[in-house]
Amino acid sequence: MIPNLLMFAVLAVAGGLGSSWYMIEKGSSLTTRAHGPWVVWTAAGRSDADPYTRAHFARRGTLPVSTSIALTYEANIDSDKRRLHSACDYAIEGEEPSAAWWSLSVYDEQGRLIENAAERYSYNSATLMRAPGGRFSITLARNARAGNWLPSGDVGRLTLVLSIEEPQVSGPGQEDAGGQALPRIRRLACR
Amino acid sequence: MTMRWFGPLKWNVALVALACGGLLHITSTFLAPQMAKSRAAMRIAIDLPPNKMVVLPPASAKSQPLPFMSPDMRYAVCRYDAGSGPIAVNATLADKGWSFGLYTLEGDGFYAVPSQTTRRTDVNLVLSLSPPTDRTFGFLNFGRTPEQDASNVTLPQREGLVIVRASLKGQAYVNEIEAYLGRATCAPHRPG
Numbered sequence: 263m264i265p266n267l268l269m270f271a272v273l274a275v276a277g278g279l280g281s282s283w284y285m286i287e288k289g290s291s292l293t294t295r296a297h298g299p300w301v302v303w304t305a306a307g308r309s310d311a312d313p314y315t316r317a318h319f320a321r322r323g324t325l326p327v328s329t330s331i332a333l334t335y336e337a338n339i340d341s342d343k344r345r346l347h348s349a350c351d352y353a354i355e356g357e358e359p360s361a362a363w364w365s366l367s368v369y370d371e372q373g374r375l376i377e378n379a380a381e382r383y384s385y386n387s388a389t390l391m392r393a394p395g396g397r398f399s400i401t402l403a404r405n406a407r408a409g410n411w412l413p414s415g416d417v418g419r420l421t422l423v424l425s426i427e428e429p430q431v432s433g434p435g436q437e438d439a440g441g442q443a444l445p446r447i448r449r450l451a452c453r
Numbered sequence: 454m455t456m457r458w459f460g461p462l463k464w465n466v467a468l469v470a471l472a473c474g475g476l477l478h479i480t481s482t483f484l485a486p487q488m489a490k491s492r493a494a495m496r497i498a499i500d501l502p503p504n505k506m507v508v509l510p511p512a513s514a515k516s517q518p519l520p521f522m523s524p525d526m527r528y529a530v531c532r533y534d535a536g537s538g539p540i541a542v543n544a545t546l547a548d549k550g551w552s553f554g555l556y557t558l559e560g561d562g563f564y565a566v567p568s569q570t571t572r573r574t575d576v577n578l579v580l581s582l583s584p585p586t587d588r589t590f591g592f593l594n595f596g597r598t599p600e601q602d603a604s605n606v607t608l609p610q611r612e613g614l615v616i617v618r619a620s621l622k623g624q625a626y627v628n629e630i631e632a633y634l635g636r637a638t639c640a641p642h643r644p645g
Contacts, residue, residue: 274474428549
């Protein structure tokens with residue numbers, strides 16, 4: 263009797279609610295695409311969005327831009343799959359996205375902008391300093407750095423958001439990434 | 454030991470449990486948007502006058518109406534209410550990265566217009582609860598019916614949000630961007 267009750271509780275309650283929570287919070291290959299540390303919800307902001315995508319953005323309390331206009335990638339981990347944290351410094355580097363307009367912003371875990379004296383929260387295609395050839399590097403760090411510095415404060419876990427408007431599609435099967443490599447997030451050092 | 458625990462398990466109980474789990478999964482997924490503590494659209498809408506476009510202050514650590522709001526965007530927002538009749542909305546998407554979107558108060562996007570890379574885009578829409586009817590030739594299905602007119606948008610709900618997003622290229626452009634956003638309108642439609 264007891265084993266059957268336990269099995270019922272685990273399968274019905276934990277399985278049903280747990281799988282729902284996971285699909286809403288983390289997504290799956292049905293609703294998201296991952297490119298290294300970057301994850302995009304493929305139906306965000308669209309009228310044909312699936313119930314998981316609708317629930318995800320409703321729970322977060324955001325109004326996403328339609329993926330028919332812009333792809334919004336999020337990263338909570340670095341390229342070596344370690345959680346992004348303000349105790350560490352990171353280099354975000356790569357080729358500049360080939361898009362009409364793009365921006366990269368940093369938030370705390372709850373999506374709040376991080377207070378800093380420089381009032382610097384992001385870089386975009388118009389404000390970024392590039393190396394010759396289009397490569398760029400942004401340093402995400404608590405203390406000021408030369409070049410493109412994005413302050414990470416002392417907030418604990420971090421979330422990076424890369425928004426690419428009107429991505430230039432270059433080939434079949436690459437539509438969701440805009441046909442381009444996304445920046446690498448490399449941990450430099452931790453305190 | 455393992456057999457002692459799993460021996461008496463009944464497969465019919467497991468099947469019923471799986472079915473109940475599936476029902477719970479579906480129910481909780483569909484209820485999650487309604488159970489969200491504070492819906493984004495509601496949070497913005499609560500402070501806005503109806504049918505009036507308002508330019509929001511720039512997002513910063515001290516002023517951020519919604520989580521994950523882009524600091525590289527300026528926003529003009531209108532809380533439309535089409536209960537008393539259609540609403541006319543006009544906006545200019547002046548540059549790359551600008552966009553126009555319509556949302557329900559549940560936060561579901563149902564209409565979006567991107568800017569053009571090479572030229573300005575004027576958005577002129579009439580938002581109404583039901584498709585306009587052509588009283589002259591509509592019953593004959595003659596010529597171009599109003600339903601085919603791209604400037605008419607049939608709303609899924611009476612209330613919702615219009616959001617114009619303007620990409621912020623730098624502080625030097627703030628006045629120009631605010632001027633464009635300030636000229637965006639959202640008001641009861643006056644045909645004529």
